[in-house]
Amino acid sequence: MIELTPLSGKYFGVLFEWERDEKLQGLVGRGKKLSFTAFSELWYELIARCKNCYYIILDDKLPIGFCNIYNIDRKNKNAEIGYYIGDDRYRFKGKGRIFLKKLLQIAFYEHNLHKIYAKTFGTNAGNIKFLKSFGFKEEGYLREDKFEDGQYEDVVIFGLLEKEFRRFIGMGDELI
Numbered sequence: 515m516i517e518l519t520p521l522s523g524k525y526f527g528v529l530f531e532w533e534r535d536e537k538l539q540g541l542v543g544r545g546k547k548l549s550f551t552a553f554s555e556l557w558y559e560l561i562a563r564c565k566n567c568y569y570i571i572l573d574d575k576l577p578i579g580f581c582n583i584y585n586i587d588r589k590n591k592n593a594e595i596g597y598y599i600g601d602d603r604y605r606f607k608g609k610g611r612i613f614l615k616k617l618l619q620i621a622f623y624e625h626n627l628h629k630i631y632a633k634t635f636g637t638n639a640g641n642i643k644f645l646k647s648f649g650f651k652e653e654g655y656l657r658e659d660k661f662e663d664g665q666y667e668d669v670v671i672f673g674l675l676e677k678e679f680r681r682f683i684g685m686g687d688e689l690i
């Protein structure tokens with residue numbers, strides 16, 4: 515069973531491992547390389563600022579990935595999401611569809627947002643297909659927007675409105 519559990523200190527070890535996985539970072543983008551102590555301090559601070567923003571994806575209680583809601587704009591009621599299945603043995607098995615639906619439910623109905631964005635590298639064809647399969651629409655193409663591995667990468671912005679999500683759920687995809 516796929517569940518989202520709020521990120522807490524007990525998951526920092528596995529999160530730290532995923533954030534250092536070169537192949538995964540090539541798909542999601544690289545952050546600053548921090549020591550485990552600095553990494554933990556940063557995450558404790560982020561969690562304290564927003565309790566229902568950072569989640570570990572559990573598959574039968576086993577941590578398999580991470581997802582979050584960030585850059586929340588309360589006035590315009592929008593935010594960005596990020597996610598990955600850290601352990602590649604669990605990808606392409608339908609788990610993404612389940613956790614993303616749960617994350618979007620939190621974003622739209624707990625944070626009471628109107629629109630959700632997701633950014634992805636233009637080269638990440640799998641993720642683009644994944645987002646489109648949820649009804650996300652391409653809203654912008656940012657040329658050479660990120661400097662990764664010594665070269666600039668294009669970034670694509672996808673957006674999903676709450677009414678589109680509702681329609682998506684109503685289209686035979688049962689509410690979880």
Ligand SMILES: CC(C)(COP(=O)(O)OP(=O)(O)OC[C@H]1O[C@@H](n2cnc3c(N)ncnc32)[C@H](O)[C@@H]1OP(=O)(O)O)[C@@H](O)C(=O)NCCC(=O)NCCS
Nearest residue numbers: 541542598599605606607608609610611640641643644647
């Ligand atoms: C993107 C990701 C979260 C999708 O989760 P997943 O469990 O692998 O995806 P699912 O098996 O639930 O697939 C759902 C749909 O997404 C699409 N999809 C997902 N990954 C795909 C891939 N690599 N290639 C083509 N289509 C893909 C398919 O349309 C699929 O539906 P279908 O099986 O009916 O064709 C996961 O593959 C992942 O973490 N990848 C690496 C990290 C990454 O790219 N994260 C996003 C960075 S912003």
